Amino acid sequence: DVKVTQSSRYLVKRTGEKVFLECVQDMDHENMFWYRQDPGLGLRLIYFSYDVKMKEKGDIPEGYSVSREKKERFSLILESASTNQTSMYLCASSRFAGGDTQYFGPGTRLTVL
Amino acid sequence: AQSVTQLDSHVSVSEGTPVLLRCNYSSSYSPSLFWYVQHPNKGLQLLLKYTSAATLVKGINGFEAEFKKSETSFHLTKPSAHMSDAAEYFCVVSGLYNQGGKLIFGQGTELSVKP
Incomplete structure (x- = not known):
């Protein structure tokens, strides 16, 4: 089974802290994604990466950056956290591009005070 | 552009009765379509996936969905609801290939199951 942690x-x-x-x-997937989930809005794509050191902006990249130094690891960075970034953050991975199944981690619930 | 609309934000059924969660999509080509489920405080789990093979797709836990191109719909059904089905369900359509595997999520439908 694919595992995303x-x-x-x-x-x-x-507010103002840098957050990682x-x-x-663990499945050697090429593609990795970061989403945020807010009530009534579904999941919105922040950034994705289709290869090591490659990144692409999603729908809501403002206030975020990402890093992918190794194939298995994808980091989301909030350079200066703000209260409107309080949300559930979900990571996902997929083997192929073009609509392949994405496998999700359990999520991180971030609260910015 | 691809988009997906879940027609109900909340559905409530009694245990043992059928479940119908409605989803309409818009796509400029034949998309892949998915249903994911999210139980409270958990990540998303794939229920089923349509990829232009059979139009009736069977998933896990007794769920199935039918792709109807003429109606641009992909409704999720289950003959008999169980208490453990209470969760949030997301209908998802694949983005264009040049969008790097992007998936487009509906707003979600919360399913409540009454004893």
């Missing part, structure tokens, strides 16, 4: 289930940070969310997948 995220470094924290719950995180509380203060880590995601690791």
